[in-house]
Amino acid sequence: MLTGDLVRVRNSQGQLKPGFLKHDEKTLDRAQELIDLFADGLGEGATRQELEQAVDGMIGDAVDVKVVRGLAKVLSDRAEFVTESPIPPAELRERLFSAAADRPSRARAQQVYLALAEELGSSPEDLRRLLFADRKEEQQICALKVPSAQWLLHRYDVALVQAVLLKTVELRVQLHDASPERLRQLFRHVRFHGLMYRVRALPKGGHELVLDGPASLLRLSTRYGMALANWFPSLLLQPGSWTLTATARWTKRRLERKLELSHDQGLVSHYKDTGAYRTRTEDWFVERFEKLDSDWKIVQPQVLDLGGRGVICPSFSFRHADGRTGHLEIVGFWRKAWLQGQLELLEKHGPGNLVLAVSTKLEGSKDGLGRFAGSVVTFKEVVPPKDVLAGLEGA
Numbered sequence: 327m328l329t330g331d332l333v334r335v336r337n338s339q340g341q342l343k344p345g346f347l348k349h350d351e352k353t354l355d356r357a358q359e360l361i362d363l364f365a366d367g368l369g370e371g372a373t374r375q376e377l378e379q380a381v382d383g384m385i386g387d388a389v390d391v392k393v394v395r396g397l398a399k400v401l402s403d404r405a406e407f408v409t410e411s412p413i414p415p416a417e418l419r420e421r422l423f424s425a426a427a428d429r430p431s432r433a434r435a436q437q438v439y440l441a442l443a444e445e446l447g448s449s450p451e452d453l454r455r456l457l458f459a460d461r462k463e464e465q466q467i468c469a470l471k472v473p474s475a476q477w478l479l480h481r482y483d484v485a486l487v488q489a490v491l492l493k494t495v496e497l498r499v500q501l502h503d504a505s506p507e508r509l510r511q512l513f514r515h516v517r518f519h520g521l522m523y524r525v526r527a528l529p530k531g532g533h534e535l536v537l538d539g540p541a542s543l544l545r546l547s548t549r550y551g552m553a554l555a556n557w558f559p560s561l562l563l564q565p566g567s568w569t570l571t572a573t574a575r576w577t578k579r580r581l582e583r584k585l586e587l588s589h590d591q592g593l594v595s596h597y598k599d600t601g602a603y604r605t606r607t608e609d610w611f612v613e614r615f616e617k618l619d620s621d622w623k624i625v626q627p628q629v630l631d632l633g634g635r636g637v638i639c640p641s642f643s644f645r646h647a648d649g650r651t652g653h654l655e656i657v658g659f660w661r662k663a664w665l666q667g668q669l670e671l672l673e674k675h676g677p678g679n680l681v682l683a684v685s686t687k688l689e690g691s692k693d694g695l696g697r698f699a700g701s702v703v704t705f706k707e708v709v710p711p712k713d714v715l716a717g718l719e720g721a
Contacts, residue, residue: 327403327485327488327489327492327552327555328396328399328400328485328486328488328489329399330489331392332392332395332396332399333396333486333489333490334392334393334396334486335486335489335490335576337576337577337583340583340584341583341584341585341586342490342574342576342583342584342585344483344486344487344490344585345486346483346486346591347393347479347482347483349476349479353393353479354475354476354479355475356390356393356394356397357397357475357476357478357479358475359384360381360384360394360397360398360401360478361401361472361475361478363377363380363381363384364377364401364405364467364470364472365470367380367467368405368467368468368469368470371410371466371467371468372466372467373463373464373465373466373467374402374407374462374463374464374465374467375463375464377398377402377467378398378463381394381395381398396482396485397478397479397482400478400481400482400485401470401472401478404470404471404472404481405467405469405470405471406467406468406469406470407465407466407467407468408465408466408468409459409460409464409465409466410459410466411456411459411460412446412456413446413456414460415456415457415458415459415460416460418442418453418456418457419457421442422438422439422442422457425438425441425442426438439453477596480593480594480596481596483593483594484558484559484562484593484594484595484596487558487585487587487593488555488556488558489555490572490574490576490585491539491551491554491555491558491572491574492540492551492552492554492555493539493540493541493551493574493575493576494539494540494541494551494554494572494573494574494575494585495538495539495541495542495573495574495575495582496536496537496538496539496542496572496573497536497537497538497539497554497570497571497572497573498534498535498536498537498570498571498572499534499535499536499537499561499568499569499570500528500532500533500534500535500568500569500570501532501533501534501535501564501566501567501568502528502531502532502566502567502568502569503531503532503566503567504532504533504564504566504568505566506628506629508564508565508566509533509629509639510627510629510639511563512535512560512561512564513525513639514604515557515560516535516537516557517605517608517641517656517658518557518604518605519553519554519556519557519658520550520553520658520659520685520688521537521538521550521553521554521557521658521659522537522538522657522659522660522661522664522690523535523536523537523538524536524636524667524668525636525637525638525639526635526636526637527631527634527636527637533637537554537557538661538664539551539554539572539573539574540554541574541575542661542690543659543661543690544661544690545689545690546659546688546689546690547690550659550690553659559595559596559597560595560597561595562593562594562595562597563595563597563599564589566589567588567589568588568589569586569587569588569589570585570586570587570588571584571585571586572584572585572586605656607656607705607707607708607709608641608642608656610707610708610709611642611654611656611708611709611711611714612624612642614708614711615711615714615715617711618711618712618715620715621646621647621648622644622645622646622652622715622718623644623645623646623647624642624643624644625643625644625645625651626643627639627640627641627642627643627653628643630653630676630677630680632671632672632675632676633674633675634675635671635674635675636671636675638655638672638676638680640653640654640655640680641654641655641656641683642654644718646718650679651679652679652680652681652717652718653677653679653680653681654680654681654682654683654709654714654718655680655681655682655683656683656685656709657682657683657684657685658685658688659685659688659689659690660684660685660688660689660690661689661690665684668682669682669702679718680701681701681702681703681714681717681718682701682702682703683702683703683704683705683709683714684702684703684704684705685704685705685706686704686705686706687706687707701717701720703717
């Protein structure tokens with residue numbers, strides 16, 4: 327993720343314009359230079375600090391300083407770093423300081439230092455590096471997964487959008503020709519990241535997905551913002567047409583600005599299009615629910631219409647041996663007002679056989695559940711299958 331000082335977004339007449347890169351030969355060459363630099367560092371076991379110094383040396387007096395540093399940040403996020411030390415650095419520091427504590431002086435410290443280096447069969451220079459090898463800047467690069475320079479440029483452009491999403495109040499996405507399968511896939515990604523959402527059918531066809539932004543929360547906003555930013559690349563997997571409008575608090579005075587994007591801009595996701603997948607919470611629920619060996623079986627969820635006021639694609643759908651059906655929607659992040667609105671909509675227009683499982687750990691407001699009742703199940707880590715079963719039976 328790009329840090330604030332690396333974000334190239336122009337604020338003009340109430341609109342936010344990300345500084346997407348030109349994917350021309352010059353920019354591709356620049357990206358390849360950086361990839362080669364990191365690849366060389368990988369071969370030499372370079373530290374984060376050494377890589378940063380090498381990037382500084384590459385920049386020189388170039389005019390594209392922010393671009394190069396941004397590309398390097400994307401590369402760094404893609405790389406893996408480890409602490410290389412035969413003995414935990416904290417243990418080395420403890421041994422060194424304890425040995426010198428009886429008669430503290432520079433001479434005594436130097437004596438203990440040389441003795442410890444000799445004991446370990448290490449040079450004083452290597453010992454000095456090992457003592458603080460657990461610091462972030464001293465971690466060594468051990469892996470780098472970057473397919474190509476073109477991939478790096480696409481990843482940078484997406485990262486610019488993600489930086490804006492960290493400050494959004496609300497996000498609206500209109501999907502004009504998404505198939506039911508693709509719509510379910512997008513819902514799965516939304517739930518995977520625990521986002522608060524509402525969906526409605528558009529009058530002329532298609533659907534509008536509304537996502538609450540991190541700026542709408544009173545707490546957990548940073549964590550929620552990262553979840554929203556990490557969701558965005560999944561939208562780019564949609565093969566059909568879409569438009570996005572985000573409202574962000576961008577200026578120092580937190581004035582609202584608009585970000586508008588569409589499929590026509592050619593943003594490319596770095597996620598693999600592997601279809602729908604389940605969260606850890608969902609996996610745990612399936613495992614425990616199937617052990618109940620009840621007459622209810624989990625089946626493929628379907629998009630449910632809410633009286634023309636919206637739609638919902640539940641986390642799970644169920645079918646009883648006698649033909650009855652039921653549904654379960656798992657809610658991650660939430661605000662009291664948002665949850666109350668969802669419950670009112672479901673009460674008026676819902677299928678009547680839907681159980682809501684609400685996380686008490688990811689509450690994005692100071693207010694708790696209060697007197698919410700009905701087919702609402704609360705959970706911290708694991709959705710209680712027996713409570714869900716009771717809700718299905720009572721529906």
